[in-house]
Amino acid sequence: MKVVKFGGSSLADGDSFAQAIKIITADPERRVIVTSAPGKRHAGDTKVTDLLIKYARSVIDGQATDDVLQQVTDRYRAIANHFHLPASQLTPIIDRLRDLPNGDYPNNQYLLAAFKAHGERSNAQLMALILNHLGYEARFVTPTAAGIRVSGTPNNASVIPETYSLLDQFTAKQSELLVFPGFYGITLAGHIATFSRGGSDITGAILARGLHADLYENFTDVDAIYAANPSVVDEPQPVRKMTYREMRELSYAGFSVFHDEALIPAIEGNVPINVKNTHHPEKPGTLIVPDKDFQPSDIVTGIVSGKHFAALYLHKYLLNKQTGFTLRILEILAKYHVSYEHMPSGIDDITIIMDRNLVDDQLIDTISNEIQEAVNPDRLEWINNYAITMVVGEGMRNRIGVINDILAPLAHNHIAVPMINQGASRISIMIGTDDQDADNAVRAIYHRFFAN
Incomplete structure (x- = not known):
């Protein structure tokens, strides 16, 4: 049995729905369908999720809602009318x-959260209605009926273990297609809570694990996952097969094709993931598999750069001799609910790397002042324009000289590297650069490993 998830661009209008239905019905193993909300139909269009957010904010602010509600309902009417x-x-x-x-x-x-979730809910219900209208046996299944239980905040939920016990008890006829809305689950108190943006991938992975699927097919608008961002590198090499670990490392730094949190249920359920193009389903796409017995075909699988980082740099002589120095800094970050991404250090230096989107200027000043008072560093500097480039590959694990192969093209292109860190897994190397050098860094490393 296969779980099939369609992204918003794959369900944006009637033609897209028809293509998705063609894919679903072409393989009898595709029995579980997960829908996203309708995405953009063309440049300048608005995603239904964004319209629903506008709808919700209008309600909260006591403003008129007729216009935005009309825009939302017109999207579903247009799809329904396409199929008469x-x-x-x-x-x-x-x-x-x-x-x-x-x-x-x-x-x-x-x-x-409830308003946002209805983009997916409405689309799943509509998909089931259309499949039945076309003569297929289909059933719309809500997260409540399936038992997808979540905890956490309303707009950043996490699945809880009870979900898998409930999914084990879920029954369906062999002949029917099951259509689930993606993106959300139900709290223990019975309220809707959504996963983070792009969370339909997570729903698909939860169902793939919970329903013991043989394969999780994730249909989107690209032919494959590429070794580098096509907007940075011209015609990058497609990745035919990669491990969960490689995808997780690359997703963290910026690969946006697949939601990185969605890997966790798939990993736990040992379910392979196939990322494919809705408009070219005959192409093999990219297969994401467990690392056990995996034989890499290349040294490096992918290179990606994220420019949304910033760093706090501290220098203090004999730092390594001071007990509790790092702890006091981390306590200040915890006090303001700020998580750090990485913390490379030396005997006299620490660099604390953070997601720049999670801190504003006022918070930066507050944290910096408290750190200055608590540990009295000789130097304290905020680096705002920080980028992290991840070089990832299972083939790097036992390869001697990879770091030199990465740094040499950067030196040749006069790109400064203030930070380098190799992960304990030995399949990733992290490089810190100025954000204006990030794209050139990716291009330089890519051509070193893939040009020939």
């Missing part, structure tokens, strides 16, 4: 969207 679905069958979906402001929400964050 009777208007009466669409009415429950439209009525539910219209009634969202009257729901019982503990606070505005739960309201926002």
Whole structure:
């Protein structure tokens, strides 16, 4: 049995729906379908999720909602009309969207989560209606019915173990197609809570593990995962097969094709993932597999750079002799709920790398002042324009001289490297650069390993 997930661009309009249905019905093993909300139909269009966020904020602010609600419902009507679905069958979906402001929400964050989730919920319900209309046996299954239970905050939920016990008890006929909405689950108190943005990938992985799928097919709008970003490197090499670990490392730094958190349920369930193109389903795509018995075909699998980082640099002589120095810094970060990404250090230096999107200027000043007072460093510097480039590959594990092969092209291109760190897994090397050098760094490393 296969779980098949379609992204927003793959379900944006009637033609996209028709292509998705063609894919679903071409393979009898594709029995579980996970839908995203309709994405952009063309440049300048608006995703349904963004319209629903606008709808929610209008309700919260007491503003008129007729216009944005009309835009949302028109998207679903257009898809239904493409298949000549009777208007009466669409009415429950439209009525539910219209009634969202009257729901019982503990606070505005739960309201926002519920509104957002209805992009996926409405699309899944519509997909089941259309499949039935076309003569296929299909059933719409909500997270409540399936038992997808979550904890955490309303807009950044996490699946809880009970989910897999409940999915073990879920039953279905061999002949029916099951259509699930992605992106959200149900809290123990019975409220909707969404995963982080792009969380339909997570739902697909949860179902693949919980329903013991043989394969999780993730359909999107690219032919494969590439060894580098095509907007940075011209015609990069597609990756035919990679491990969970490689994908996790690359997703962290910026590979946006597949949600990195979605790997965890798949890893736990030992379910291979196949990332494929909805518009070219005949192409092999990229297969993501367990690392056991994996034989890499290249030294490096991928190179990616993230420019959304910043760093706090501290220098103090004899730092390594001071007990609790690092602990006091981390306590200050914890006090303000700021997590750090990496913390390379020397005998007199520490660099604390953070996600720049999670801190504002006021918070930076507050944290810096408290660190200055707590540990009195000889030098304290905030580096705002920091980038991290990840070079990842299972083939690096037992290869001598890889670091030299990475650094040599950077030196040749006059790219400074203030930080380098090799992961304990030995399949990744992290390089810190100025953000304006990041793209050149990726190109230089890519051509060293892939040009020939």
